Amino acid sequence: MGVLSDFRVRRPRYETNQAHTVQRIGDMHIASEVAHGAADPQFAAHMRRLVSRCACNPLQIAKRGHVLADTDDEIYDVTHDQHGKGTLARSLVYEREVARYFEDAYPEDEQPPDDIVHVTCTVTSRRAVRNTSCPFAAGASAHA
DSSP: OOOOOOOOOOOOSEEEEHHHHHHHHHHHHHHHHHHTTOOOTTHHHHHHHHHHHHSOOTTTOOEEEESSOTTOOTTTOTTTSTTOSOHHHHHHHHHHHHHHHHHHHSOTTSOOOSOOOOOOOOOOOHHHHHTOOOGGGTTGGGTO
């Protein structure tokens, strides 16, 4: 039987609290609609309600780690691209950031391992998930 060892924790460069993230998602949807002439006067209020209902509540997730700055428009410049950049641009950013991660984690003088286990973790309150009104969270309590 194999043994897992030499675990290393590497946090992403940026962390943003969930309340700010939810606000930013709503702001981006609204900015996209306004920039492309598709927003009616009630759209902003509708989008805020929708994002608030379906995004993970800040009581469920305190903060998120990410590699791009919250204000970085490299992928989500919705004033120019209504839905943000496409798959190719997103894949190139992913490739660049993964390469950067491994260059930092395993400098030239250190041999990387033969196998890597990537672990992510989201800690939620079972009560918070069970009480949410978002249909996408219904199955989350089984994994919490």
